Amino acid sequence: MWLFHKEKFASVWPDRYLHFGSKNTSRVEGANTVLKQHLDSSASDFDVVLERAKLALDNQFQELRTLELSEKMRTLHFATQPIFCNLVRKLSRNTLRKINNAII
Numbered sequence: 001m002w003l004f005h006k007e008k009f010a011s012v013w014p015d016r017y018l019h020f021g022s023k024n025t026s027r028v029e030g031a032n033t034v035l036k037q038h039l040d041s042s043a044s045d046f047d048v049v050l051e052r053a054k055l056a057l058d059n060q061f062q063e064l065r066t067l068e069l070s071e072k073m074r075t076l077h078f079a080t081q082p083i084f085c086n087l088v089r090k091l092s093r094n095t096l097r098k099i100n101n102a103i104i
Contacts, residue, residue, distance in 0.1 A: 034060065068092060
């Protein structure tokens with residue numbers, strides 16, 4: 001009988017907290033883990049927490065930027081065609097693949 005009311009049970013906890021429409025906990029848990037790795041303890045001063053959070057975000061940005069640049073350095077086999085000459089090393093490999101799939 002309780003299966004008819006399952007939506008009421010499932011929405012009790014997420015509806016209590018501000019979540020900006022994100023109900024996927026794995027993404028939130030991953031972000032929480034990254035942030036905890038940059039904090040020494042849960043009893044830090046607020047200014048220290050803000051500074052460490054900024055460092056964590058800066059670190060993530062640099063990692064993503066490095067990944068993006070390394071992708072642009074490697075040339076895909078199909079990207080050696082003349083149509084791609086102005087796009088290689090300016091677009092990500094994923095974007096080049098999508099363009100190639102769209103024109104074939």
